[in-house]
Amino acid sequence: MASGLCLALAACVPARYAAVAPAEEEQAARELEAFNETLALMAARSDAPGDYRIGPEDLLEVTLFDIEDTSGEPRMIPARVSNSGYITLPYVGKIRAQGMTPLELEDALKQAFRRYIRDPQITVFVREYRSYRVSVVGYVNQPGVLELKGRKTLLEALAMAGGVSDDAGREVRVSREAGGQVQTILIDLDRLARDGDMSLNIALLPGDVINVPRAGTFFVEGEVNKPGAYPLIEKTTVTQALATAGGPDFKLAKIGGITLFRKKENGERVAIPVDLEAIRSGRADDFLVAEDDVILVPLSGAKYFVDRVMGRLGFGFTAPL
Structure with a gap:
């Protein structure tokens, strides 16, 4: 339906409007590159090991500062988390580790070791992640x-x-x-x-x-500088959609007759009038465009334009009140 719609509407507009300037394609490519660079930079800064939740097969290093090894250094115990989520340590036996952060496990171990040490000092470090x-x-x-x-x-x-x-x-x-x-x-x-x-x-x-997912599509047709289909990548208002299409051709367009056609759940299209002057003056909301919307900018003085175009498409619509 969408491709047929675009082809039918294309016959009603001058051919010189069809192409998108290479400079604008380059601008879109630069914006995408900048967006992906932002994703990468934020990803590099997002790591927060303290929030990591311990899981099965993680290898932990538990340091008991109050218990010395043979060299007189604090005792470091490697502890592999079992498939059931437990580690086994001297004195306290099996302790559940799965689902805890290292800091939470430290607190749990201190509580367990208080039976043997008055104020135990313990650290937990994830040496190897699953x-x-x-x-x-x-x-x-x-x-x-x-x-x-x-x-x-x-x-x-x-x-x-x-x-x-x-x-x-x-x-x-x-x-x-x-x-x-x-x-x-x-x-x-x-x-x-x-x-x-x-x-x-x-x-x-x-x-x-x-x-x-792929971005949705909206259409801007009629007397605009770049009619055609556009990806609905982000939240886009009616005025932004018109700007994306290069804006109305003010020499030919009937600004007071702009109409947005929106498909309902039953497949019927409802016609929504777009009052640009009211939007610009703040008397009307600059509402969001939805996927598969069609914005038609008619010729000045050619009231039959919308009816002619919609009739050629072969589907019904509900006229605005």
């Missing part, structure tokens, strides 16, 4: 399965996958199994990378699937 796999699929430059060790975050995985591609959307889906059910976490990349909301830079778990 490995696990996550998958990165969709519109990234190097999709595939990543072999990870230690605490890794969403940004680090995206950076390892070469960043997002030029037609990638800005909402990432992370799917993971939790309690026997698949949970999907939606992450707004613009809030994360551009606004710096690091709460969205979630830590990854074994088996996570990171899916970067």
